[in-house]
Amino acid sequence: MKALTWHGKSDIRCESVPDPRIEDAQDVIIKVTSCAICGSDLHIYDGVIPDMHSGDIVGHETMGEVVEVGSGTKNLKVGDRVVVPFTISCGECFFCKRGFFSACERSNPDKAKAEKLWGHSPAGLFGYSHLLGGYPGGQAEYLRVPYADVGPIKVPDGLTDEQVLFLSDIxxxxxxxxxxxxxxxxxxxxxxxxxxxxxxxxxxxxxxxxxxxxxxxxxxxxxxxxxxxxxxxxxxxxxxxxxxxxxxxxxxxxxxxxxxxxxxxxxxxxxxxxxxxxxxxxxxxxxxxxxxxxxxxxxxxxxxxxxxxxxxxxxxxxxxxxxxxxxxxxxxAQTPVQRYLPLLMERIVKGEIDPSFVITHTGTLEDGPDLYKTFRDKQDSCIKVVLKP
Missing domain, CATH: 3.40.50.720 (NAD(P)-binding Rossmann-like Domain)
Incomplete structure (x- = not known):
């Protein structure tokens, strides 16, 4: 598949990388229909986020269609259209049970690294360094989503990608x-x-x-x-x-x-x-x-x-x-996205807010490296970039 990968400061490339696969019974694979470049991605682009590895797939604002489901997944099925929170959360640990999903105790396999810097580790995040799990990000054609019964929220009929994509983070x-x-x-x-x-x-x-x-x-x-x-x-x-x-x-x-x-x-x-x-x-x-x-x-x-x-x-x-x-x-806090999703989806459905108002630029993954620069340098009146794999 194609994906945007990090190779150093100001060096984002669109490359062919291996397709993701089911690694755990609670995983799903989604075909990405829309993803976005976040302002916090620019910290990666500017080289200020530690423990990035050359070739890491970036991106954490993602939505798409479920195309494969792990055997232990109960809430999703192939064909479901979902938005994926940037925080990866198990739903069962001390913090998840209290609604503090972004402090999940189980989802960061590299938590020892984070503990050395911060004292305690937050949850794993998509596409945001090996301090936070080294998970491949969602600026790609496909994305593996762990703990899929806890994270993704189904999109009601009648809503466009642009209306709901930003439930993933911003x-x-x-x-x-x-x-x-x-x-x-x-x-x-x-x-x-x-x-x-x-x-x-x-x-x-x-x-x-x-x-x-x-x-x-x-x-x-x-x-x-x-x-x-x-x-x-x-x-x-x-x-x-x-x-x-x-x-x-x-x-x-x-x-x-x-x-x-x-x-x-x-x-x-x-x-x-x-x-x-x-x-x-x-x-x-x-x-x-x-x-x-x-x-x-x-x-x-x-x-x-x-x-x-x-x-x-x-x-x-x-x-x-x-x-x-x-x-x-x-x-x-890092946002415990799952805590807010039902309320905010309801506000969108009721027409109280349409988050798509921030979108100024749309492109493909191939356009991604140039659009990173456009966004970082605030060129062409750029405020928010959406990519369509």
């Missing part, structure tokens, strides 16, 4: 970001990063009852999309974000702030972000947490900072004095 992640904010009537929510996850967080904040959403970015197309969703938009290269949020909230600060950027914040936005970039380039730091620092300062006393941007290692110069003395709550 819609649940953006929704979780807003859910973490415990939104009350009249609340103002600030969202850093208007990429696909940020756009979903903006929509979700309004769905959950926010009165105002302040969206922060510098890319005109992203800001225009956020404004079309009803957000107040701020360009961080043109104005002081702290001062503007203070102005907009009568000096109180945002009720909650969402960091949808993570480890690769823009290197020229401020002096501290420039220092972060220098540290990362000289191997003196692993992440660039400028957005997290700013979100802390911009959140009101006893507010919430919701973190869904990807951080890989250690961050420094975090203003914990501010957070502690002002009573901030931090909430963060």
């Amino acid at each position: 819609f649940p992640t953006g929704y979780m970001a807003a859910d973490f904010c415990d939104i009350q009537p009249g609340d103002t929510i600030a969202v850093w990063g208007c990429g696909p996850v940020g756009q979903m967080a903006i929509k979700s904040a309004f769905l959950l009852g926010a009165e105002r959403v302040i969206a922060i970015d510098t890319v005109p197309e992203r800001l225009a999309m956020a404004q079309a969703s009803g957000a107040i938009t701020l360009n961080f290269m043109d104005e002081d974000i702290y001062d503007r949020i203070q102005d907009l909230t009568n000096g109180r600060g945002a009720d909650a702030s969402i960091d949808a950027v993570g480890s690769e914040a823009h290197g020229m936005a401020s002096f501290d972000s420039l220092i972060d970039r220098v540290k990362q380039a000289t191997f003196m730091g692993t992440d660039r947490p400028h957005v997290l620092r700013q979100a802390i300062h911009c959140t009101r006393n006893f507010g919430t900072v919701s973190i869904v941007g990807v951080y890989g290692g250690f961050v420094d110069k975090i203003p914990m004095g501010s957070a502690i003395n002002r009573g901030l709550t931090f909430r963060m």
Whole structure:
């Protein structure tokens, strides 16, 4: 089959690789009908995710049709159309039983590596390094899905791939970001990063009852999309974000702030972000947490900072004095996608949201390497890429 494979920094190739096969009774094989390039895939593309191996198949936003079913699979049959969560979860361990599917104790065969870096291992993920299981990803013609009775959700008749594909990651992640904010009537929510996850967080904040959403970015197309969703938009290269949020909230600060950027914040936005970039380039730091620092300062006393941007290692110069003395709550996670799927599928079916609004580019797997570059460099007004194998 054809698949997109990683061969080093900025080196994604469309290659022929062996077809996946059933390896466990709870596996299924799906024929991929749509997949997407995620913003977190760009961390792999930029070479900042450790323990990637040359030839690894990438991608974790995937859906398709079941074409083969393991003997122990009960909930799926050949011909079912499904969306596959990016988190791989057994459904039976301590964390899965409590709904924390992204902390599954069984699905990461390389968990000893993750424990050395993070203390404990999260769940295995599709197409996201050997720290997280080394599972082949879904930017391919076919995908093996372990624990198939726990992960994939069936797609109701009448919905297009584009409407449901993002249930695999960015819609649940953006929704979780807003859910973490415990939104009350009249609340103002600030969202850093208007990429696909940020756009979903903006929509979700309004769905959950926010009165105002302040969206922060510098890319005109992203800001225009956020404004079309009803957000107040701020360009961080043109104005002081702290001062503007203070102005907009009568000096109180945002009720909650969402960091949808993570480890690769823009290197020229401020002096501290420039220092972060220098540290990362000289191997003196692993992440660039400028957005997290700013979100802390911009959140009101006893507010919430919701973190869904990807951080890989250690961050420094975090203003914990501010957070502690002002009573901030931090909430963060790799999204336990399965926890949100039924609710979000219902919202799509009811027409409350159509996640396809973020799609700007569609191509084939062969187009994938060029579209990775287009997406990373924000060329051609690119916000979200869908691939059709």
